[in-house]
Amino acid sequence: MELSPFAGSYLTDPAAVWRDLLNRPEEVHHADDLGMWLITRHEHVRQAFGDPESFGNALTLAPVYEMCPEALAVVMQLDVPATTAAADSPVHTRTRQALRATFANTAPRVSAQYGPIVRRRVDELVDGLVDRKGEVVDLIPEFAALLPLLVVVDILGVPDRDVARIRRWADGQIALIWGQPDPAEQVRLAQGLLEFWHYCQDLVARRVDGDLTGDDFISRALRYRDGDDSVLTPAEVASMAFNLLVAGHETTAGLLAHGLEQALSVPGRWRRMAEEPESVPAFLEESLRFGPAIDGWLRVTLRPVTIGGVTIPAGARCLLVIGAANRDPAMFAHPDNFDPDRRDAKDHLSFGYGPHFCIGAALARLEARIALVRLAETIPGLRLAPGHVSVYKPNVAFRAHRVLPAVINVSSVPRERYDDPPEAVPARAA
Ligand code: HEM
Numbered sequence: 001m002e003l004s005p006f007a008g009s010y011l012t013d014p015a016a017v018w019r020d021l022l023n024r025p026e027e028v029h030h031a032d033d034l035g036m037w038l039i040t041r042h043e044h045v046r047q048a049f050g051d052p053e054s055f056g057n058a059l060t061l062a063p064v065y066e067m068c069p070e071a072l073a074v075v076m077q078l079d080v081p082a083t084t085a086a087a088d089s090p091v092h093t094r095t096r097q098a099l100r101a102t103f104a105n106t107a108p109r110v111s112a113q114y115g116p117i118v119r120r121r122v123d124e125l126v127d128g129l130v131d132r133k134g135e136v137v138d139l140i141p142e143f144a145a146l147l148p149l150l151v152v153v154d155i156l157g158v159p160d161r162d163v164a165r166i167r168r169w170a171d172g173q174i175a176l177i178w179g180q181p182d183p184a185e186q187v188r189l190a191q192g193l194l195e196f197w198h199y200c201q202d203l204v205a206r207r208v209d210g211d212l213t214g215d216d217f218i219s220r221a222l223r224y225r226d227g228d229d230s231v232l233t234p235a236e237v238a239s240m241a242f243n244l245l246v247a248g249h250e251t252t253a254g255l256l257a258h259g260l261e262q263a264l265s266v267p268g269r270w271r272r273m274a275e276e277p278e279s280v281p282a283f284l285e286e287s288l289r290f291g292p293a294i295d296g297w298l299r300v301t302l303r304p305v306t307i308g309g310v311t312i313p314a315g316a317r318c319l320l321v322i323g324a325a326n327r328d329p330a331m332f333a334h335p336d337n338f339d340p341d342r343r344d345a346k347d348h349l350s351f352g353y354g355p356h357f358c359i360g361a362a363l364a365r366l367e368a369r370i371a372l373v374r375l376a377e378t379i380p381g382l383r384l385a386p387g388h389v390s391v392y393k394p395n396v397a398f399r400a401h402r403v404l405p406a407v408i409n410v411s412s413v414p415r416e417r418y419d420d421p422p423e424a425v426p427a428r429a430a
Pocket residue numbers: 049084085086096152243244247248249251252253254255292293294297349350351352353354355356357358359360361363364
């Protein structure tokens with residue numbers, strides 16, 4: 001079969017493709033167009049995530065298509081050591097331990113260490129939106145994608161002046177690795193990726209030569225290694241920064257976009273955010289299940305593996321189709337219904353499962369909760385622009401909205417008029 005993830009219905013209604021895969025009698029599929037095995041059932045995706053002896057991570061960050069030789073020549077210059085997401089044991093165990101020691105990853109630690117940063121950045125962005133009342137604003141660049149980036153640069157101790165280029169590099173990396181750009185674009189994006197890596201190396205080099213007492217992630221990681229390369233090398237610290245700057249923002253951007261779209265598309269949901277903020281965590285879990293920001297993640301088989309009655313040979317690339325697993329009727333009742341109060345939504349696989357489980361899950365949940373509640377309280381009349389339809393960027397892994405235009409209406413909407421879209425005005429010229 002062919003998945004065709006870069007065209008057609010995968011870009012507008014991926015759930016229809018997942019449903020089709022789940023309905024087929026065979027349990028594991030081979031996507032001839034990608035040269036990959038597709039694992040779609042909840043039970044199997046969880047099994048693959050949880051079995052690092054059979055499913056390795058070494059190729060997780062390698063392009064999903066055959067890159068042109070010119071782009072490949074640029075990519076070959078990237079001497080990024082594998083850490084966490086791209087590493088298998090023992091490097092994974094060591095680098096993950098370092099990350100857990102230096103990057104807050106439990107709800108109480110995240111709230112204490114990163115809560116003030118998140119609140120400050122949310123306030124800044126929400127105030128900016130309020131200033132644009134009456135306009136149609138694209139919430140992707142102006143809120144959903146920007147907030148997580150501003151938070152992660154603060155955590156890493158990166159200056160605000162670099163935000164625009166980090167955003168460009170990170171978007172480029174995602175398109176280069178998990179998209180299908182044409183050859184000229186591949187070369188341009190590969191050059192951007194190399195610049196991005198040099199930038200991260202510089203961030204670390206400047207700390208190594210200067211003051212290490214800061215509270216930022218890079219200073220913490222360098223203090224943690226304490227000059228001992230067997231604990232962590234400076235290049236590994238740069239590699240972690242390189243990964244966190246992308247993993248820390250493109251993903252949470254997706255959660256915010258999917259959450260906003262769901263909250264704004266059904267009458268009453270937006271008002272409930274402000275009136276019952278305690279309902280938001282459950283709403284966010286259902287958003288994660290229903291529209292995962294990463295809906296396919298890669299593994300490579302380290303030995304022949306039999307799963308769902310199919311034997312996958314050693315050395316084969318596998319796409320764990322998280323989006324499909326989250327809609328598996330064997331796991332979730334009425335999986336294609338978005339139910340903000342679903343009790344078992346937390347069983348989704350959107351943050352992975354097992355030894356590589358997402359380090360940033362608690363941060364993403366905190367950011368999204370604070371952002372949605374504050375937005376709903378401050379802009380109670382926020383509405384999707386009339387005629388909006390979801391279209392996603394062509395990508396095998398990251399399910400990113402192209403746009404999410406919304407009308408900034410700061411006055412509250414009377415309950416009985418909740419269905420009526422307010423008068424839209426044209427977007428402000430850039
Ligand atoms: C909604 C937001 C997010 C989603 C959906 C998400 C999803 C994922 C997924 C699917 C994995 C792979 C798990 C596996 O391979 O088993 C992962 C790993 C990872 N994520 Fe996230 N992520 C999110 C936010 C974040 C944030 C905010 C950060 C950090 C600032 C982060 C950092 C990482 C890291 C470092 C790993 C690698 C962990 C390892 O290999 O040990 N993620 N994430």
